[in-house]
Amino acid sequence: MTDPVALTADLIRCPSVTPEEGGALSLLEARLSAAGFACTRVDRNGIANLFARWGEKGHARSFGFNGHTDVVPVGARADWRFDPFGAQVEGDWMYGRGAVDMKSAVAAFAAAAMDFVADTPPDGAVILAITGDEEGDAKDGTVALLDWMAAQGEAMDVCLVGEPTCPDEMGEMMKIGRRGSMTFFFEALGVQGHSAYPHRAKNPVPALAKLVDRLAGLELDTGTDHFDPSTLAVTTFDTGNPANNVIPAACRATVNIRFNDAHSSESLTAMIRGIAAEVAAETGIEITDRVSVSGESFITPPGRLSDLVAAAVEAETGRVPVLSTSGGTSDARFVQHHCPVVEFGLVGKSMHQVDERVAIAQIPQLKAIYTRILRDYFA
Incomplete structure (x- = not known):
């Protein structure tokens, strides 16, 4: 044996x-x-x-x-x-x-x-x-x-x-x-400037903060026959800015979603990008993303x-x-x-x-x- x-x-x-x-x-x-x-x-x-x-x-x-x-x-x-x-x-x-x-x-x-x-x-x-x-x-x-x-x-x-x-x-x-798993890598693009003169800059931080806050508050579903509710977690929020008197030109955030069979990566991508487009329109800040799908x-x-x-x-x-x-x-x-x-x-x-x-x-x-x-x- x-x-x-x-x-x-x-x-x-x-x-x-x-x-x-x-x-x-x-x-x-x-x-x-x-x-x-x-x-x-x-x-x-x-x-x-x-x-x-x-x-x-x-x-x-x-x-x-x-x-x-x-x-x-x-x-x-x-x-x-x-x-x-x-x-x-x-x-x-x-x-x-x-x-x-x-x-x-x-x-x-x-x-x-x-x-x-x-x-x-x-x-x-x-x-x-x-x-x-x-x-x-x-x-x-x-x-x-x-x-x-x-x-x-x-x-x-x-x-x-x-x-x-x-x-x-x-x-x-x-x-x-x-569950399926996918990750969104967001970047908000503004205009760098002096924090004493914010009207001369275009601050991407509040726009991206608004987006991740809106996403974090989503209820994607209440679960299905064989799955618990889908989850969304904001895992990073970064500006890479070491100065306290500089408004950064860019800001980045990462969001991971674990999803059940009520969704596909395509349907979630469309939903999340729609919300990002709403925030971009409200704030005047360009928001781009890259999506990585680990599995459905x-x-x-x-x-x-x-x-x-x-x-x-x-x-x-x-x-x-x-x-x-x-x-x-x-x-x-x-x-x-x-x-x-x-x-x-x-x-x-x-x-x-x-x-x-x-x-x-x-x-x-x-x-x-x-x-x-x-x-x-x-x-």
Whole structure:
């Protein structure tokens, strides 16, 4: 049997801070190849990705796992109790960057897949699509894998993403969708001048302040069947002006929106730009914007896939997971264009924190859940 705890430790010891591969995907490629998986590196623009398939290409039934081995920076190493890439064990915990997000889950589904196909070879294909670019720009990670799969005629019928999904207890939550995310970068343009002679200048600060205040007061919606209300947050407001007697020529602000399925990025862009145009007309200040869309909201309706995962989780943990769409974005936002997708993984309390750590007992438990999902899917 493949030990997912040992594999987790091996992966943590790979310093795979985005965009560095750090040896993590090479390690997985070697292990999966030895287990009979056909492995292909799908690297793009310096980003490492791995596609692994057991079974025939284009089989009528295929179950996919998606995950990432890249991790966020460790910050100040002096703040860590142990080497962030040491996989140090203390008591019931294993410490290291990526322990929760999400090298344990990658180890768990890789171990589950390798043992499953060896013990009970299924009538179908098992696919692992693992990226090194989830924590970065995410333009050449799972997107590159899906582009390559489309070009090669590879396909997953359904997919499970192993992101940490449980707030406090193992098994309490799974994700069946995610909110969309978009960011507006505003710039208000005026005329610089002396603060003692404001009539000779054109101050962009009050205009932009009026805009962000108006946006901050918006109620975008009251929620939908599967989503909480959409949110809008003003995250920066800057003039870059070090002088107290100079009216600046420009002012900038950033606004982030997390939106549900009552909206699209296009509808929100039209709405926000309309409000900005109103403020510009009222103040006589030119306001421009740049929009960045991280992903649209999506939902995999409750049904066969979510039932399959929920049944396995309940069997192994005794808990029926809540079907949630909370949290930030994940690579499921890309997979949902390819096939139905849900997410289930570990308790995520310490992800991205100093002294990130995983409860060791949860790793084989997660492997058991993934194994049961595979067994029930191919039954």
